[in-house]
Amino acid sequence: MADVKYDVLGIGNALFDVLVRTDEAFLAKHGMTKGSMSLIDEARAAAIYKDMGPATEVSGGSAANTIVGIGSLGARAAYVGKVKDDQIGKLYVHDIRAAGVAFNTPAAKDGPATGCSYILVTGDGERTMNTYLGAAQDLSPADIDPAEIAGAGIVYLEGYLWDPKNAKDAFLKAAKIAHDAKRQVALTLSDSFCVDRYRDEFLSLMRNGTVDIVFANESELHALYMTSDFDAALKQLRNDVNLGVVTRSEKGCMVVSSEDAVAAPAFPVDKVVDTTGAGDLFAAGFLYGLARNFGYKQCGELGALAAAEVIQHIGARPQVSLKELAGQRGLTG
């Protein structure tokens, strides 16, 4: 798109990730549901952290991971999310700007600390997240700059924004500005537990045209339509949104619109180390392709490539240049 300042602008909960490899016994001891994202308070965060082994600390946040991935692929990317002006918040701002992402949301001067997600990664690579939202819960419509939103070809929003009190108003404000400027609005359903919390609202956003593109994995899709029948759920998705993108782990992805149903394969990986951010990086590759007007199959392959990179190491941010990786596979042209 010639007249855009950013190819994609993401809005999400700005979270710093504290990741550790652990076993099922740790999850059981702390009453965690494997594979879930639970919201926790400060006291529980302290209790979990105290019991964790040596951790890897790295910036995260679902939409932020996607936006960093889009930047790594060589597109113009921007992010809106709330941190506090504390040490972790400063690290967060450094990391996202150092990744080439435009980030101008003012940090909170007071209130809760920068949010953190305490992530337990079991031997099978599955991640179990415990999120203390902290300052992220104070993202509000005042943080939405109309000119920045209108300057983005695609505005990408995370379903997790439905958790904090004011963020959904920020979400709705951004979607309206984007549509008034004839831009596209994309939503990731975030996780199946999030879908269970906000099913009706997410369906309304799709059916009333607040969002144009939806990203979901299989379990989110099943949760959305409360069915275990994949084909039936996909058919409903196709009716409810302009473009639906469903990831299916090693089975690749399905992209559906009123005209098309396109499959793209997954990228084989030797060993899944940590699935944190798999969906985020898939969305990065896909949205990069969409911004470049690539066909849906190529968008899906770019998504699969970016996801394959991120699941082979700890943490949800790419550790190599995705642009180079995609170039080596002939996927950027």
Ligand SMILES: OC[C@H]1O[C@H](O)[C@H](O)[C@@H]1O
């Ligand atoms: O999707 C993974 C991300 O979700 C959570 O928000 C964590 O911060 C993590 O980086």
